[in-house]
Each structure stands twice: as C-alpha cells, then as structure tokens.
Amino acid sequence: MHIPPSPKRFTMHFSEVAHYFDLIERESSRVKMTQLLAELFKKASPHEARIIAYLSLGTLRATYEGTQFNFASKGMVVAVARVLDISEAAVSTSATQTGDLGAVITLHPWTHTDSQATLIEIHRALVEFEQLSGSGSVEDKVRYFTTLLQSVDALSARYLVRIVLQKLRLGFSEMTLIDALSWALVGNKSLHDRIEYAFNVSADIGFIAELSCAGGIAAVDSIGITVGIPIRPAAAERLPSAAAIIEKIGSAIAEPKFDGFRLQVHVKKHDEKTELRFFSRNLLDMSAMFPDLKAALLDLPVQSAVVEGEALAFDEQTGSFLPFQETVKRRRKYDIQSTMEELPLKLVLFDILYLNGESFLEKSQSERHNALATIVNTTNNALLSVAEEIRVETADALQHYFLQNITAGLEGVVVKRPDSSYQPGKRNFNWIKLKRSERGKLDDTIDAVVLGYYYGKGKRASFGIGACLIGVYNKEEDRFETIAKIGTGFSDDEWKELRVKCDTQKVNDCPHNVMVTRGLEPDIWVAPEIMVVVRADEITRSPAHTAGKTADRLGFALRFPRFLEYRFDKSPTEATSVDEVVSLFDQQKVVGEE
Numbered sequence: 180m181h182i183p184p185s186p187k188r189f190t191m192h193f194s195e196v197a198h199y200f201d202l203i204e205r206e207s208s209r210v211k212m213t214q215l216l217a218e219l220f221k222k223a224s225p226h227e228a229r230i231i232a233y234l235s236l237g238t239l240r241a242t243y244e245g246t247q248f249n250f251a252s253k254g255m256v257v258a259v260a261r262v263l264d265i266s267e268a269a270v271s272t273s274a275t276q277t278g279d280l281g282a283v284i285t286l287h288p289w290t291h292t293d294s295q296a297t298l299i300e301i302h303r304a305l306v307e308f309e310q311l312s313g314s315g316s317v318e319d320k321v322r323y324f325t326t327l328l329q330s331v332d333a334l335s336a337r338y339l340v341r342i343v344l345q346k347l348r349l350g351f352s353e354m355t356l357i358d359a360l361s362w363a364l365v366g367n368k369s370l371h372d373r374i375e376y377a378f379n380v381s382a383d384i385g386f387i388a389e390l391s392c393a394g395g396i397a398a399v400d401s402i403g404i405t406v407g408i409p410i411r412p413a414a415a416e417r418l419p420s421a422a423a424i425i426e427k428i429g430s431a432i433a434e435p436k437f438d439g440f441r442l443q444v445h446v447k448k449h450d451e452k453t454e455l456r457f458f459s460r461n462l463l464d465m466s467a468m469f470p471d472l473k474a475a476l477l478d479l480p481v482q483s484a485v486v487e488g489e490a491l492a493f494d495e496q497t498g499s500f501l502p503f504q505e506t507v508k509r510r511r512k513y514d515i516q517s518t519m520e521e522l523p524l525k526l527v528l529f530d531i532l533y534l535n536g537e538s539f540l541e542k543s544q545s546e547r548h549n550a551l552a553t554i555v556n557t558t559n560n561a562l563l564s565v566a567e568e569i570r571v572e573t574a575d576a577l578q579h580y581f582l583q584n585i586t587a588g589l590e591g592v593v594v595k596r597p598d599s600s601y602q603p604g605k606r607n608f609n610w611i612k613l614k615r616s617e618r619g620k621l622d623d624t625i626d627a628v629v630l631g632y633y634y635g636k637g638k639r640a641s642f643g644i645g646a647c648l649i650g651v652y653n654k655e656e657d658r659f660e661t662i663a664k665i666g667t668g669f670s671d672d673e674w675k676e677l678r679v680k681c682d683t684q685k686v687n688d689c690p691h692n693v694m695v696t697r698g699l700e701p702d703i704w705v706a707p708e709i710m711v712v713v714r715a716d717e718i719t720r721s722p723a724h725t726a727g728k729t730a731d732r733l734g735f736a737l738r739f740p741r742f743l744e745y746r747f748d749k750s751p752t753e754a755t756s757v758d759e760v761v762s763l764f765d766q767q768k769v770v771g772e773e
Contacts, residue, residue, distance in 0.1 A: 191227050197337070198334065203216065209656060223298075225390070230385070234302070239302065243383070243462045250343055255343065256274065278687040279686075281336075308320065357384075357387075374396075378604070380402060381402050381408050382410065406485060410443065415606065417612055428594070430597070432594070433569055434593050435592060436589060436613075438491070440459065440510065442488055445484075446476060446481055476563070486530065486551065487532065490526050510748075526564075530547055541601075545598070548568055626755045628707045629677075629711060630648045632644045632677070644678040647664070647681070648695070650726065653727075660726040660757060663740040667739075696723055696725055711742055718760060721736035726757055
C-alpha cells in the first residue's frame with residue numbers, strides 16, 4: 180500500500196492537524212477550543228479546510244453522505260499489534276484498561292519513521308481504505324491500515340485509529356466549527372449567524388469551510404440551495420393550548436400532525452433521467468429505503484424541487500395510518516422489498532422549499548402550500564397527497580380541529596403563521612405544535628441524550644445497570660446539560676439492551692461537551708450519542724442538574740421521569756434544547772393557573 184499522491188503539494192502535514200486535535204482534546208474552555216480551530220483553519224488552504232472540518236467530526240465527507248469504514252475493533256487490535264510488534268492479547272488488555280485503542284499507541288515505544296504525509300494524502304488514503312470490500316477484504320484492510328499507521332508519527336496514529344473506529348469525540352459539533360470559521364475571518368464570533376444560515380441552507384460543513392477560506396464571508400453569503408444537498412429542517416415551538424396559540428399568533432393555518440418520519444425529498448431531472456434523494460430529519464440519506472415512494476414521485480411535473488413531508492405506513496384494507504412503531508420498521512437497509520409489501524407507505528407532503536431553480540424559502544406559508552398543491556394534485560397518485568390546511572380565527576375553532584385530529588388517531592396539529600417564510604434550521608413560533616397530552620403537568624415529551632449509567636443494585640445488579648443520566652442540548656454553549664436520572668420505564672430486557680448500547684459508546688472520562696455537577700457523576704460515562712424519549716410529571720428547579728443553570732439561576736430537572744422509547748430520527752444536537760425546557764417550565768405554570 181502507498182499513500183496516493185495529491186495532485187498538488189500542500190504544506191499542511193497531517194501531523195500538524197493531529198497536534199491541534201491533541202491541544203483541543205486537552206482544553207476545557209470552549210472559547211479556547213474555538214480559537215485553536217480558528218488557528219488551524221487560518222493555516223489551511225481552502226481544500227485543506229474542508230478536510231479539517233470533516234475529520235474534526237470524525238468523518239471523511241459531509242454527514243449526509245455518510246462514512247462507513249466497516250472495520251471492527253477486532254481488526255484494529257490486529258493492526259495495532261502488528262504496528263507495535265506486541266501480542267494481540269497485550270493490545271486488548273491495554274485497550275480495556277484505557278478504554279481507548281488509540282491511546283494504546285502512545286503507551287508503547289514508537290519505532291516508525293514519520294513520512295511527513297500531507298493532510299490531503301492521509302484523507303485520500305482513508306477514502307481508499309473505506310472502499311476496500313469483497314472477499315478477503317478484512318485482511319486487506321488490516322494490512323492497508325497497518326502500513327498507513329507505520330507511515331505516520333505516534334500522535335497521528337492515535338487519531339487515525341480513533342477516526343476509523345468512529346470514536347474521535349473531540350467534544351464539539353458543527354456549531355463550534357461555525358464559531359471557529361467566524362474567528363478565523365474576523366477574530367470573534369460576530370459572523371456566526373451568517374455562516375450558520377449558509378450551513379442551514381446547504382448542510383455540508385466542509386463546503387462551508389472551503390468557501391469561507393477561499394472567499395471570506397462574501398462567498399459564504401452567496402451559498403444557496405443545491406438540489407442533492409439537504410436543507411436543515413425548520414422546527415416547531417410548543418404551546419400548551421389552543422387559546423395560547425391564538426393569543427400568540429392570531430389568525431393562523433392549522434394542519435394535522437402526523438406520527439410518521441419526516442422526509443426531505445430532492446428531485447432533479449436531466450436527460451430524461453430523474454434523480455431522487457430522501458433525507459431524514461437528521462439529514463441521513465435514506466434514498467435506497469423507499470422504492471415505492473420513488474416510483475410515486477417520478478411523475479411530479481417538475482425539473483427540480485425540494486419538498487418535505489411525512490412518510491406513514493398504512494393499512495391497505497382500511498386506509499388508516501399505522502402507529503409510528505410500525506412505520507419505523509421501514510427504516511432498513513435489507514429486506515426492503517418484503518417489508519415494503521408488508522408495510523406500504525404513503526407520503527403526505529406539507530412544504531416546498533425549491534422549485535425549478537427558484538428558492539421558495541422567502542415565500543409565505545400560503546404561497547408555498549398553494550404551489551405544492553398545484554404540483555401534487557396533477558399526479559393523481561394514491562401514495563402522494565398534500566397535508567390538509569384550514570384557516571382558524573379563534574381558539575374554539577382551533578380546539579375543535581385539534582380534537583377532530585385526535586379522534587382520527589393523529590398526534591395533534593401544527594399551527595402556522597400564514598405569512599411566515601421557511602427558516603431552515605430554526606425553531607420558532609412561525610410553527611407551533613399542539614399535541615395530545617397525558618396526565619401530569621408536563622404535557623409533552625422530552626427528547627434527551629444518554630450521558631452515562633449507574634451500576635444496578637438488588638435485582639438490577641445482575642444487569643450491570645440500574646439507572647441512567649440524561650441531558651438536553653445547550654446550543655449557545657454547544658454542550659449537553661443534565662436534566663434527570665432515570666430508573667423507570669424500562670423492562671428487564673430493555674435495561675440489558677440499554678447497557679449494551681451504552682457500552683459501545685463508553686468513554687473513560689466526562690466528555691468535554693457534557694456539564695455535570697459534582698456528586699452526580701455516573702459510574703460509566705457514555706459519549707452523547709444515544710437518543711431517548713422521556714415523559715415526566717413536571718419540570719422543577721434543581722441545584723443538582725445543570726440544564727439551564729447559570730450563576731444566578733438554578734438548573735432544571737424532570738420530576739418522576741420515565742423512559743418511553745429510543746429516538747432514531749434525530750441527531751444528539753437535535754435533542755430538546757435548554758430554551759425549550761425553559762419554555763415548557765413556563766407553560767406548565769400557566770396551565771396550573773388555568
């Protein structure tokens with residue numbers, strides 16, 4: 180194996196990137212981490228900046244395109260053992276003790292000569308490594324990666340191991356990278372909102388970094404919609420009642436709230452060929468999973484379009500929609516045909532963001548819905564429809580429509596300002612959801628992230644887990660803050676399943692992007708990757724939890740929290756935000772006074 184040469188020699192070596200990653204990993208200050216990233220971006224060429232953005236998140240390319248090395252820890256143990264010239268058993272023992280196969284590299288003498296490979300050469304080598312497949316590919320990958328490790332210094336090797344095992348975890352998301360790009364341009368984060376808007380419209384952080392380094396903020400401002408690159412979806416705020424919604428926004432448009440999975444569909448026709456791509460709420464490419472919906476969309480009378488909707492499984496005999504637990508079974512990579520026959524889907528479209536070369540983001544809700552209806556109604560396909568809309572002027576009218584949808588088995592309604600534009604990546608009161616509630620003062624669920632677990636006692640001692648610590652996302656600080664310890668809602672089998680999930684994400688110490696008060700530390704820390712849906716009786720103030728905690732304000736906590744289900748269609752940074760928790764806390768006080 181040789182590292183493929185780059186078409187042009189750049190000065191940045193991968194060892195320099197590894198050095199900065201090491202500095203960032205040791206740094207606890209978010210501002211200093213951002214400044215270190217900014218320094219690195221300023222030293223990079225535009226193409227190098229693109230690669231740095233990807234690698235710092237542990238990927239080779241944009242998140243929506245996916246990175247799949249398909250190289251298990253077992254294969255990595257073999258490669259590391261060969262590089263260090265020690266036994267596989269010794270590597271496994273060290274990895275168990277440190278919890279990090281990458282760290283094993285730096286615990287032993289390093290005898291290999293650094294080839295001074297460039298960042299671009301290493302990136303291309305990783306792409307080649309990822310593409311190795313077929314008969315004998317496991318051994319091919321072990322040999323390839325062994326040779327790659329032998330060509331770099333020990334620190335670089337440590338980060339290569341972590342990247343390939345997808346356990347880099349430097350402790351930040353795209354939001355910190357956006358701050359860093361602003362710092363690189365003007366020495367502060369004043370350009371954050373403009374750069375974030377570009378990312379929201381074209382969700383490829385590497386592309387944003389490359390343009391920023393090549394043409395500054397003017398180039399970033401010029402970014403528009405590109406069919407095939409997902410747009411970060413808009414999200415709805417919450418209010419507790421029809422009266423509160425009408426008081427907030429007045430005359431409004433109401434739509435049914437469906438309990439399916441949200442899809443963003445990109446359509447592009449050229450040379451009598453139609454390209455169709457489906458993206459999930461968290462921007463994963465799901466294009467291969469829905470051949471039935473693809474066939475239905477082929478007849479849309481457009482040259483190019485980006486539309487959004489909800490995919491829902493339905494009963495062919497009654498025509499009624501099935502519960503989400505059934506719909507989610509269609510999210511699969513294998514046995515697609517048989518599952519498609521068992522669980523056919525319908526796609527209910529509710530928005531259009533782009534049509535025939537024109538962005539619809541700035542058009543009003545009413546204009547977008549009318550354009551969408553005009554397009555879809557010409558297809559006459561039973562699998563496609565446009566979400567119903569009605570105009571509501573009063574709280575009574577909205578409440579009546581809400582109850583009508585609940586009776587029909589739906590989740591509730593989404594209420595929208597008629598004149599509102601589409602604001603990608605934003606959650607605000609242009610859209611407001613009103614969902615059916617259960618007993619308790621907190622009339623909604625929380626999407627949370629598992630941060631760690633505690634060993635079990637009594638009956639649960641045999642499970643090795645007895646409770647888990649969960650958190651919500653603070654976008655401003657790009658970190659996760661604790662809101663509850665959960666010990667109820669799981670069956671015995673679900674406790675065992677949770678421990679397995681957690682152990683695959685286990686880390687030795689509290690991640691940089693997790694904030695926990697002293698005394699609440701879990702027995703086992705977990706990288707913030709596992710999403711769960713939680714219900715609680717109410718939100719209370721708490722000195723023990725860090726969600727929303729400031730120097731002059733206590734944090735927030737969930738009272739009597741219980742697990743409901745896992746959440747697979749959201750990324751961790753799409754967890755319930757601290758701002759939403761504050762809003763829900765205020766809403767429950769209003770409900771209590773009514």
